Amino acid sequence: MKVTRDKRASRWDAHRQERRVALVDAAILAIREHGAGVGMDEVAAQAATSKTVVYRHFATRTLLYVAVCARVADVLLGQIREAVTGAAGPRDQVAAGIEAYLRLIEHDPEVYRFVVHRPLVDRPLVDTATGHGPDPAPEPDPVADLVTVIGDEAAAVIAEQLRRTGAATVAAVPWGHGLVGLVRGAADNWLVRPAGMTRAELATHLTDLAWAGISGVLAASEEQS
Incomplete structure (x- = not known):
């Protein structure tokens, strides 16, 4: 019926x-x-x-926090994807993704702090990637989910470059997530202790470091293939 x-x-x-x-x-x-x-x-x-x-x-306050995080995640992911898609080559893709992440932090520092520091969260959250959290599971952790999605985006870019060299792509996932961890850690520190460094300068430093590692392993993959 x-x-x-x-x-x-x-x-x-x-x-x-x-x-x-x-x-x-x-x-x-x-x-x-x-x-x-x-x-x-x-x-x-x-x-x-x-x-x-x-x-x-x-x-609950936690549900409002999760909704705000979802809005921020949609904006950030959209900006990163647009920036990476419009980049000319692999190094430019890395630079564009880093720049988009830092741009949001610089434009909305308090919103970023709100997402990271969780002032409204009044109950535990579960990491959907690992399953870690109390039982029964409460709301999923939006920050962990966002970091996972961005890490997967970075891994996809790296995997594409590895495929072009004929190399195995198994390392793309840890490299992609490692890259996101690098940027997030440096960005969090910059937000607290900017030390006179501009967003553009930080983006350049992080791009130089990230690309040195990525280009190095890509070159090694080409030599082995």
Whole structure:
């Protein structure tokens, strides 16, 4: 027996989704204004509503945090993919990806700190890549998921270059994720201790180091093939 939902219920679904999007927008604006340590009071005030209404759409602070992270992830991944796709060659792809990551940090430092420092998280998160976390599993860890996706993107670029040399691509995954770890670690340190270094200078330093390693193993693969 096929059950048809009342059209009014469907309209309410759309309304709730629109309201959730608006609350995430308000949360990001509140983070920019009040910093990464923003609380639910500031989010509600930015949305011109009450905490009760916010909790009606996001039952816990953690769920709102996860929604903000999802928005940031969509923006960052889109920018990285666009930058890498428009690059002329493998070194330019590495440089473009690093530059896109650093650009978001420089443009939205408090939002980045919010994502990394998790001020609204009130319950454990599980790393979906490793399965590590409490049982029963709560919300997936959006930061771990984002790092995994970016690492896989980097691995795909490296694997393509290895295939062109006729070499095995098995090392592409650890190299790709190692590259992401390198950039993230240096970027986090730069955000806390910029030491007068510009984004462009940091991007150049990281590209030089990353490409020295990648080009070296690619050259070695060519010699062995």
